[in-house]
Amino acid sequence: DIVLTQSPALAVSLGQRATISCRASQSVSISRYNLMHWYQQKPGQQPKLLIYRASNLASGIPARFSGSGSGTDFTLTINPVQADDIATYYCQQSRESPDTFGAGTKLELK
């Protein structure tokens, strides 16, 4: 299975940039498609799709969220961070079955 590694937590100040990384144990890219996706989950809520295929903003997601990367290294950027963005962020790959998730990065206020 493809293992996705995320840092457990990231502390950030409101109004600043947050950069959350996800590293895959093998490439999750096929041709021009980077099969990495990002979700936000707040306590007591279901996950919400933020970014699909590495850099595509999901419907209704604010433009302060962006994604980048290819191969094995991917980044979710939130700029500027707002109070409503405090949550846990998960990466997920769909390059190879089974789809796997990172362990999540908890975004905290500094």
Next chain:
Amino acid sequence: EVKLEESGGGLVQPGMSVKLSCTTSGFTFSDYWMEWVRQAPGKGLEWVAEIRNKANNYATYYGKSVKGRFTISRDDSKSIVYLQMNSIRSEDTGIYYCTLSWELWGQGVMVTVSS
């Protein structure tokens, strides 16, 4: 408006069975692949099962930890996807979410496995 609502969870004894349902509305259910994902208390997300649409022969796929014990199915006439969970174990405890091709998720249903 697209809606997904899970039901059927609760307290289940080890070794027993339970069937979860995900009732949907607001979209053409028969066109989409559906997934079940679970989350153990305080833990991360784990993909459980997938069922594809008729065009893909209703193919099903399972995570290793549930293969042979869980069965995903769908009723396109009712817009419902099911998860039959047999030989249930304590490690199956968690919130079970259904998702519409990963784009939209239900609120989840709690399954607690305990004697």
